[in-house]
Amino acid sequence: MAEFAGGRLLLLGSxxxxxxxxxxxxxxxxxxADAGGSRLVNSIYCSTMTLTTVGYGDICPGANMDIIGRAFIVALSFCGLGMFCGPVMDFASSWTHDVPGGAIGAALTTLALGIGLFTVLEDFTETEAAYFTIVTGTTIGFGDRSPTSDAGKIAAAVFAILVINVTGGLLEPAASFLSSYCMRKDAAAIEGNGNGKKVL
Incomplete structure (x- = not known):
């Protein structure tokens, strides 16, 4: 898994x-049209926010997007969902045992990094930066807070990939528990019926 995660995952994501x-x-x-800043930086930012499914909705998609643009975003979104719900989540659940402090230590470090980055680059308060970090990490991306400077957009694009991975690692134990809980319940219902048919 480590070879796949390190090489192929990076190649695919890039x-x-x-x-x-x-x-x-x-x-x-x-x-x-009025997004401001570098078009290339805005394009990198929008691409990453679409692929990670954060989607703040601040500068993209544009109001004048045509059917080709909409089809492109749909295709890119499916690629992002496949990437972040599959290989990235598998990778997120694999590294937490190798980090000192585990997933909680990584989450607290990432939260501190986000607060530091966005208070400096975007003049957010510490509370706004913490909120922005958590909303980005959980891929909610409300859009009430989003970066406006080119440096902030690049930082947010790179940071989104990091924080989503850390959040995935943090949530992995809960996801595993819920999956096993639901499977045991389903298996018990089949066994309890006696005739092999599912009972809901």
Whole structure:
């Protein structure tokens, strides 16, 4: 798993971000006309936010996006869901045992990093930066807080990939427990019926 996670995962993720960046950069109407900043930075930012399913909705998709742009975003979203719900979550559940402090230590360190980054780059208060970090890590991405500077957008794009992985590692024990709980309940219902048919 480590070889796949290290090499192939990085290659796949980088390729998807590059494809997304090219689409946001070249397709008309993909980014709001008044977004400000560098078009390339905005394209990288929008690509990453779409792939990670954070989607703040601040500068992308643009209001004048055509059917080709919409089809591109749908395809990119499915690639992002496949990537982040599959290989990235598998990777997130594998590294937590190797980090001092485990998932909780990594989560607290990542929260502190997010607070430090976004208080400096975006002039967020510590509370706003903590909120932004958690909303990004859980992929909720409400959009009430989002980066506006080019440096903040690049930091948010890179940070989103990190914080989602850490959040996945933090939530993995809960996901495993719920999965096993539901499976045992289902198996007990089948066994308890006596005739092999499911009882709900």
């Amino acid at each position: 390729s998807l971000i590059a494809i997304g960046t090219a689409g946001f950069y070249h397709l008309p109407g993909m980014i709001e």
